[in-house]
Amino acid sequence: MKVAVTGLNNVDSPGPGVPVIRGIKDSGKFEGEIIGLLYDALEPGAYMREVTSRSYLIPYPSSGIESFFDRLAYINSFEKIDVIFPTLDAELFAFSKLSGKLNDLGIKTLVPTMEQLVLRGKDKLFDFCTKNNINAPYNIIASSINDLYALPKELQYPVVIKGIFYDAYVAHNFQEASAYFTKMASKWGLPIIVQEFISGEEYNVVALGDGEGTAIGAVASKKMYITDKGKGWAGVTIMDEELLSISQKIIKALNWRGGAEFEFVKKRDTGEYFLLEINPRFPAWVYLAVGAGQNLPYAALQLALGEKIEPFENYEVGKIFIRYSWDLIVDMKKFEDITVNGVLRND
Amino acid sequence: MTKKRYEKPIILKQHSGMMNKFGSTQTFRPITKIDDVEIDSLTEKFGSPLFVFSEKQIREKYRKLNKIFKTRYPKVRFAWSYKTNYLSAICSIYHQEGSWAEVVSEFEYDKARDLGVKGENIIFNGPFKSESALEKAIREKALIHIDHFDELYSIMEITEKIDLTANVAIRVNMDTGIYPPWNRFGFNYENGEAMLALKRIIHDERLELKGLHTHIGTYIMSAEPYRQATLKLVDLAKEIYDNYNVRLEYIDLGGGFPSNNTLKGQYLEAEQLLPTYEDYADAITSALFELNLPSDELPVLTLETGRALIDDSGYLITSVFATKRLSTGKQALIMDAGVNYLFTSYWFNHKVVPTKEISGFTENTIVYGPLCMNIDVIRDDVVLPVMHKGDKLVVLYVGAYSVTQWMQFISLRPNVVLITEEGDVELIRAAETNENITEQERLPEKLSDFTLTD
Amino acid sequence: MSEYKISDNLAVSESGFLFMANSGESFTVNETGRFIINNLKENKSEEEILSLLTNEFDIDIDTAQRDFDEFLTLLRNLKLVEEL
Structure with a gap:
């Protein structure tokens, strides 16, 4: 069995690749090799012997889906990959589009459909929530700075200004809002989402959908330490029936296929949960779910292979993850190999 | 002894930005042939540059x-959007297909x-139809899609004057x-303007209401707006049947489906984002069935698809006239075609592909056109192999709007050829000559003679 | 005798990978680029290098000269070469 995993950028804003691989290996049932797929020669997971056997550089899907596919097909021609496990937002559209062609090469994937990806998009999420009776902060889709002049009454400052793919800032007045608007429009393009700011504590759920409406697993957590980049550096599993039932409802409504992370805020004055975002892949803290008893990465691998699996029933509350950094020492030769030949071998 | 294949020497500095936007390695699928x-x-x-269309x-x-x-x-009709590409050969292919x-x-x-x-097979759209054009269209039984009340009143006046009936529809926005x-x-749907215009038409005995038309925008990257638009037209159709017993012959959803081109400012390539044509078709046709009519009474679905039909079948071959190193070290190419032939490069990041196999050594490149103008840029950042003078690039997906919006600016416009289904290459628009341009000019007698300073 | 001096700190590997020991920068070159750098390291003159290049590769002297100049500009920009 050969599984290729992306997102080995275990840096200060880490990709989920390394924790996903650890989950698969921790299952004790996995026999085979893990191959890394890299967008950058210095992604740490490629240099970690206990994580990847070999890694290959691949082009960004944004540079062209054909050459992206060609490179994967080339690597597959001698590696014979069974499953590709994509873990990053920006590549999911490409993998979703290519899932049929990859299947023809004998490569299985577990990725959301294009329709699911569009529906959970930041610009569509509010509509989706309204239709399915899920609380979500009110928003408007702004296509020009003029839209900021006439905000509807539901939007009082402070508001959240969000890019269509990444980034979000809280703006306290019109001046700040228009500055963020311009900044994000130039970086990620239009439209920009202007969202109601809801004050309260944030909670996250990592979940896995089987594509037929069933949540195979879902684990809720609260971040305990947040870096200046807004990433959780420590977190704890919690149990709240309501949080989990909303998560199941989302998976059912979308027939979600694959891993996901739901971000919620619990409104300070009413205690209601508001859905802020659906990330269409596992978060980097997915290993906490493994540690708490739900090996969601391995379950996702089983789903990708077409195996029938039973949903997880529960998990341990009060398990904590604490992230740390660790310096690897490698020879220049390794960097040369990946730079020049596009392959790095740990075997 | 045979010599090794030469490639221009090049050196690239490695810098690692985690998850930067541009790829570090690139594989290319060069295009050596069209068909x-x-x-x-x-x-x-x-010659080069050269526009190439594929009939197949x-x-x-x-x-x-x-x-x-x-x-x-059951009933679908396409009407070829002339503004997208009105070369006679191209239009005729669509007409042969029945469009x-x-x-x-x-x-x-x-x-x-x-x-x-024939006039009766022409849909006449747009906000600017002159009185003479309207009269001609009325006489020839064309389908006039009315854009505003002034046009509606003009048509009423003309039909009265020449005592003929006109075949009309209205364009609805929503x-x-x-x-x-x-x-x-x-005419706007929500504020009742569309219904008001329809009433005026129905009450005028010289106007024959044939259909409803909308065109919700261009490059619409989602199918849902089409469902909304269709539902609103269906709603209007039901209302005029219920109140006035008028059945429509057709409902025209216009165009606006995107092609494979990637818009500027769009982070992901179009190919990864766009819904399939099946999605658009499902959205439109499922909404039409809301009319709840038996199959033979359903209106014809008219589509004015332009870009989505022709864009991918048009190519521009262009040659490297010179290569340059900018002061930043970046590779720059000066091509023999620029924004004068590719007006669309103002809003698309056109896909450019080399025409021969390359070593795999690639770098970020800026692709300039030949005009002595700062804005003449085909791509401002694209990963390309090492390019030499005389090498060619193919610009993909340029079938729509390029040969209608191109400019005769500074230089003349090049040949356009069609590769036929049989594999023959036919010239369908000859390169312009100086005479083509100057024959329209008139030189006043007193300006015909001059003496230059020493 | 060469007119240019490639830094002694630059290590050039077979694969076309370059490492500059005193600055920590790394580079990649293609085959012709490596060919020129190796010959510059051996103190060959511009004329000698051009003649070697046109013998080894399928290229005329004028193009080779032009590309050599451009390559030298790149090396200068990257501070990998000094004029003697």
């Missing part, structure tokens, strides 16, 4: 789209008539959830 014709043989015979691809795409709609809805003509000016109207399209909404064309 089965070698690119080199095309430029040898017809045009027909295949048309048949594919036609089939997608016809398998979902009607959709025109937006008197020039286009006359062009369609000259090609042999909120379909897309941003920004197109509200400059047609």
Whole structure:
């Protein structure tokens, strides 16, 4: 069995690749090799012997889906990959589009459909929530700075200004809002989402959908330490029936296929949960779910292979993850190999 | 001893930005042929730059789209959008496939008539139809899609004057959830303007109401707005049947489906984002069935698809005239075609592909056109192999709007050829000559003579 | 005798990978680039290098000269070469 995993950028804003691989290996049932797929020669997971056997550089899907596919097909021609496990937002559209062609090469994937990806998009999420009776902060889709002049009454400052793919800032007045608007429009393009700011504590759920409406697993957590980049550096599993039932409802409504992370805020004055975002892949803290008893990465691998699996029933509350950094020492030769030949071998 | 293949020496500094936007490695699929014709043989015979269209691809795409709609809805009609590409050869391919003509000016109207399209098979759109054009269209039984009340009143006056009836429809604009909404064309649905115009038409005995038309925008990257638009037209159709017992012959959803081109400012490539044509067809046809009519009473679904039909079948071959290193060290190419032939490069990041196999050594490159103007940039950052003078690039997906919006600016416009289904290469528009341009000019007698300073 | 001096700190590997020991920068070169750098390291003159290049590769002297100049500009920009 050969599984290729992306997102080995275990840096200060880490990709989920390394924790996903650890989950698969921790299952004790996995026999085979893990191959890394890299967008950058210095992604740490490629240099970690206990994580990847070999890694290959691949082009960004944004540079062209054909050459992206060609490179994967080339690597597959001698590696014979069974499953590709994509873990990053920006590549999911490409993998979703290519899932049929990859299947023809004998490569299985577990990725959301294009329709699911569009529906959970930041610009569509509010509509989706309204239709399915899920609380979500009110928003408007702004296509020009003029839209900021006439905000509807539901939007009082402070508001959240969000890019269509990444980034979000809280703006306290019109001046700040228009500055963020311009900044994000130039970086990620239009439209920009202007969202109601809801004050309260944030909670996250990592979940896995089987594509037929069933949540195979879902684990809720609260971040305990947040870096200046807004990433959780420590977190704890919690149990709240309501949080989990909303998560199941989302998976059912979308027939979600694959891993996901739901971000919620619990409104300070009413205690209601508001859905802020659906990330269409596992978060980097997915290993906490493994540690708490739900090996969601391995379950996702089983789903990708077409195996029938039973949903997880529960998990341990009060398990904590604490992230740390660790310096690897490698020879220049390794960097040369990946730079020049596009392959790095740990075997 | 045979010598090794030469490639220009090059050195690149490695810098690692985690998850930067541009790829560190790149594999290319060069294009050496279009259909089965070698690119080199095309430029040898017809020069560079050169626009190339593929008859085979045009027909295949048309048949594919036609089939997608016809398998979902019993009555479907396409009307070729002249403004997208009005080269006679191109229009005629669509007419051979059965397409009607959709025109937006008197020039286009006359062009369609000259090609042999009957007035009754022409849809006349647009906000600017002169009185003479309207009269001609009325006499020839064309379908006039009325854009505003002034036009409606003009038509009423003309029909009265010449005592003929006119075949009309109205264009409707509406909120379909897309941003920004197109509200400059047609009559608004939400504020009741559309219904008011329809009433006026129904009450005028010289106006024959044939259909409803909308065109919600361009490059619409989602199918849902089409469902919304169709539902609103269906709503209007039901209302005029219930109140006035008028049945419509057709409902025209216009165009606006995107092609494979990637818009500027769009982070992901279009190919990864766009819904399939099946999605659009499902959205439109499922909404039409809301009319709850038996199959033989359903209106014809008219589509004015332009870009989605032709864009992918058009190519621009262009040659490297010079290579340059900018002071930043970046590779710059000066091509023999620029924004004068590719007006569309103002809003698309056109896909450019080399025409021969390369070593795999690639770098970020800026691709300039030949004009002595700072804005003449085809791509400002694209990963390309090491390029030499005389090498060629193919610009993909340029079938729509390029050969109608191109400019005769500074230089003359190049040849346009069609690769036929049989594999022959036919010249369908000859390169311009100085005479073509100057024959329209008149030089006053007193300016015909001069003596220059020493 | 060469007119240019490639830094002694630059290590050039077979694969076309370059490492500059005193600055920590790394580079990649293609085959012709490596060919020129190796010959510059051996103190060959511009004329000698051009003649070697045109013998080894399928290229005329004028193009080779032009590309050599451009390559030298790149090396200068990257501070990998000094004029003697």
